[in-house]
Amino acid sequence: MAERWFIKNKKADYKYMAAKYGITELMSKLIVNRDIVDDEMIKSYINPSIDKLRNPREMKDIEKAVEILRNKIDSNKKIRIVGDYDVDGVMSVYILYTALKRCNANVDYEIPDRIKDGYGINKNIITEAKKDGVDTILTCDNGISAIEPIKYAKELGMTVIVTDHHDIPFIEKNENRIFIKSEADAIINPKQNECKYKFKQLCGAGVAFKLVEVLYDELSIDKKECYDLIEFLAIATVCDVVDLIDENRIFVKKGLEKINNTTNLGLQELIIECEMQEKKLSVYHLGFIIGPCINASGRLDSAKKGLKLLLANEESEATALAKELVKLNEERKDMTMKGVEDAVEIVESNGMINDKVFVIYIPHIHESLAGIIAGRIREKYNVPTLILTKSENGAKGSGRSIEECNMFEELVKCKDLLDNFGGHPMAAGFSLQEKNIDEFRRRLNENTILKDDDLLRKVTIDSVLPLDSIDYELIEDLERLEPFGKANSKPLFGEKNINVVKASILGKNRNVLKLKLKTTYGKIIDAIYFSDIEEFEEIITEKYGREELQKLYDGVYNDVKLDIVFYPSINEYNGNISIQIVIQNYR
Structure with missing residues (x-):
């Protein structure tokens, strides 16, 4: 696939x-390249240590929330934590539940069902809570946009505390965005305009x-x-x-130390x-x-299985749950692979390959896998991808984007076709009627810049x-510089015109060059x-001829020269x- 190579050239x-x-x-150059420029x-x-964590009290409403929780704990009022069904949601519930139990709170938890409830707190969850005699609802990794459900909870006389990290909802009035907020008693989310907390990129568990710190x-x-x-965080x-x-960075660095001795x-x-007990666990393993x-x-x-695993006190229960989760994950992998194959088939055979935005409808795939499949297709073609599947009342979809395309804003332009939608620049979820899918595809491709x-x-x-x-x-x-990940990518270096002396193929699947x-x-x-060896052979043959490729494998003098992008490592x-160096790209 064609590529554009750039060298970062930031002045400092x-x-x-x-x-x-x-x-x-x-x-110094690598740090500046990652846009890390202020002294703090x-x-x-350079030294990610616990004492460099920021003061949590700078977060809007955090002291207010703690004051409410203290009173509820003292008067033994029933608190229910409502989380989300992804990893961040499960870990957020685990952290809050463990902490509140430690404070002798009367507390339990609820995690919505992905298919039945959908994302976030809803009316049914609140009705159930009221029936169960819950006094206070504490959300995590959701709740910032639950305007109506929270209004309903307040009407029922409940106390509501929101902890979330998602974008603040808004309405558009004459081209202006007006941010809206719910009637919750305390709203903790660093993305609120009036929140003074300097670091805005925490996850829900962060x-x-x-909140637990305070x-x-x-x-x-x-x-x-x-x-x-911190290991769960x-x-x-x-x-x-x-x-x-x-x-x-501090959470992950310190958390990994703990996980390795959990x-x-x-x-x-x-x-x-x-089968990882012999390994030193890294970001990759998490x-x-x-x-x-x-x-x-x-x-x-149910996401509650993942939570029960972390809360298990008996070895037998922990073993059974761990086995079950690994089995579920194997199932998910098989279903994902099949879905990816179906999506590739549609792209390659339906004249969609020239679209700038892929909208792929695969009615039969499990709706919870749409996002993963969208991510895989985006990786393969480097094209913003939306995968749709049949749902109870129409079609439901999940999208993954590339840096050059703000997916959330693209959906805003088509909102008249959608039943509902939400998300970020790089990922979004939405639903619409089946009859609107073709028009949706046409309009996304027509609107795109x-x-x-x-x-x-x-x-x-x-x-x-x-x-040298x-x-x-x-x-x-x-x-x-580790741990590497988003906004702290693994450093990549370039070198031109390198003579290749010898090549050999390794690995039981013959997939390492x-x-x-x-x-x-x-x-x-x-x-x-570690990438496509067949493609490597084709490119060398095309440029230098079959003989030179053979010389490469025989280790005899040849003319093959490459420009490479790599990172150095230890073998x-x-x-x-x-x-040894690990080659990421070559030309």
Whole structure:
């Protein structure tokens, strides 16, 4: 697939910065490239420690909420936590429930059913709560836009506290946006205009954790107990794909240390079930193994199973639940793969391949998988993708976008065709009548401001780095930048015109290409490439001919030269340690 390569060229005094913070100039450049430029943020980035967490009391309504909770705890009023069915929602409920139990609150929880209830708190959940004698509702990872349900709860005489991190809802009046808020007794969400809290990118569990910090403080409970919850917050932060800078970076870095020595029975059993007990867990394991298992319960069953796993006190219960979640996740993977295949078939055979926005209707797929499938199709083609499926009253969809296209704003332009919708620039959910799907597809493609160039995959390079300058010290420096994720991407370097001395194919599925590269000073360095090997062979053959490709595999002198985008790493094999580079892109 065609690509555009860019080198980031941000202006800064790297010499001064390196001297001031005791880091190398390359490190200074990488930090500035990630838009981390203010003094406080740089210090927190270089040394992400607990003492660099921000003061939670700066958050609007947080002290008010804690005051309400204290009174409810003292008078033994019944509190119900209402969460969401994704990983962030489950972890938010876990954090609040554990903390309130620790404070001797009379508390239980409810998580809406993805299919039956849909997202967020609704009238039925409130009616049920009233029937159960609940006095106070505490939302997490939802509630900011539940204007009507909260009005209803207030009419029934209930107290409502909202903790959320989603965008503030608005109505449009003569081209102006007027932000609206509910009648809740306290609303904690750093994205509110009037909230002074400087870091706006917390996930739902992050906001819940901040509330617990103040609650424990007011009830004189040791801070250490609060920080014990950080491992669960780390899972939510990674899985909700928020920016891994500032506080989120601290949560994930410290959380990973705790997860690797976790005493939580459920997590221990899940790690064993996923055959990871020998591994040092990283962001990858949270985002692609642990998170999806917890998510699978909310997608195909009830999210309460994931929560029960974390709350389990008996080993037998924890083992049974862990087994069940892993099995559900395997099922989800199979269903996802089938859905992706169906979507590719539709794109390739229905003349849709030239669309700038894909709108793909697959009536039979499980509606909870639409978002994952949309993400996979977007990755494959680098095109904003909306996957729709049949629902009880029409069609329901989920979209995933690319940086150049604000999906939420695109849906706003088509709102007359939609029954309802919500989301962010990069992801959105919506529903509409089946008869409107074709018009919806036509209008999204007609309205779009995307140009052909926008759909080329963008490869952004941090800096040119001669292969000869890579040593263990540099690699150790780069490890200090971890954990990598959104807004703190893994550093990528470029080098031109590299001679490839030898190639071989490894791996039991023959899906790893190992190359030996010759540096400017004639040293040999190992490189590894984990992508499409057939395509690599085609490109080399096209440019240099079949013979040169054969020479490459035979390790004899050849003419093959590549420009590469890579990151340096350490290869440990049979007790031997060597430097190798991992190639991300080549041309």
